[in-house]
Amino acid sequence: MLFRWTLLLSAAALLSSCQSMMYAKNVKMIGFEDDIQAGKGAGPIRGEDCQWIVLGYEIGGRVKLDRAFQAARSASNVKGDLRYINNVKTEWDGFNAGNIVAKNCLVVKAMGYR
Amino acid sequence: MKKSRFSVHVFAMAAIIPLTACLSDRDLIVSFPVASMTQASLPQGQAVTEGKEGNVKFCEGDKAISTKEATVGVLDELILRAERQSKSKFIRDVQLFRSAGSANCFELDYKAGVLGAANARPAAGSKSDVN
Numbered sequence: 001m002l003f004r005w006t007l008l009l010s011a012a013a014l015l016s017s018c019q020s021m022m023y024a025k026n027v028k029m030i031g032f033e034d035d036i037q038a039g040k041g042a043g044p045i046r047g048e049d050c051q052w053i054v055l056g057y058e059i060g061g062r063v064k065l066d067r068a069f070q071a072a073r074s075a076s077n078v079k080g081d082l083r084y085i086n087n088v089k090t091e092w093d094g095f096n097a098g099n100i101v102a103k104n105c106l107v108v109k110a111m112g113y114r
Numbered sequence: 115m116k117k118s119r120f121s122v123h124v125f126a127m128a129a130i131i132p133l134t135a136c137l138s139d140r141d142l143i144v145s146f147p148v149a150s151m152t153q154a155s156l157p158q159g160q161a162v163t164e165g166k167e168g169n170v171k172f173c174e175g176d177k178a179i180s181t182k183e184a185t186v187g188v189l190d191e192l193i194l195r196a197e198r199q200s201k202s203k204f205i206r207d208v209q210l211f212r213s214a215g216s217a218n219c220f221e222l223d224y225k226a227g228v229l230g231a232a233n234a235r236p237a238a239g240s241k242s243d244v245n
Contacts, residue, residue, distance in 0.1 A: 019174055019178075020185050021174055023188055026187065027190050028154055029155060030149045032147065034148065036148055037156045037160065038158065039155070065143050086155075
């Protein structure tokens with residue numbers, strides 16, 4: 001009985017200490033320019049940087065966070081570049097089709113302001 | 115025998131020099147002019163100028179201050195740490211690095227943000243002094 005409890009407590013302790021990291025979870029504000037005075041909202045924006053893998057061969061360079069941010073800044077649904085973004089979140093996206101073709105993307109999501 | 119020992123030493127030195135060079139380099143991930151974990155923007159007429167330089171570090175497994183959940187945002191954590199360290203609401207010249215020799219450690223170089231009045235913007239259509 002004592003052994004079972006010890007095992008359960010150890011498992012719980014291990015799980016609670018398990019930590020995972022992402023680049024941005026909910027960053028309040030990131031400015032692309034020095035001027036971050038309250039601006040006009042441009043709605044939700046999304047930018048990504050992707051890498052294709054075909055038959056195990058990586059096409060293009062490694063996925064980069066700065067390129068994903070740059071893509072988010074000049075998102076196609078926004079007229080002109082954004083000055084700053086709020087509520088910034090990053091996540092991984094993509095697919096793997098039977099190890100023949102795979103795509104890995106680093107996605108930036110936020111609210112944009114001009 | 116002496117000659118072969120010498121060769122081993124030369125080989126070892128040749129291997130160590132580039133290795134230490136790799137370990138001492140930090141990998142820049144991204145940089146921004148300004149960021150905040152507490153403020154969404156600035157009121158009209160205000161600007162953030164650069165203050166004292168600082169550096170904060172966070173490694174996987176360290177106790178986070180930005181969240182109590184299992185998933186930690188690296189930028190969230192480091193920007194908040196920088197704001198607390200510098201006692202400012204904004205940080206300037208933000209540079210996120212992966213620490214040298216450790217894949218799960220990150221560092222943030224920054225300058226404290228100092229709030230002040232913004233310089234008057236030239237009116238639209240006004241002539242510039244620069245030719």
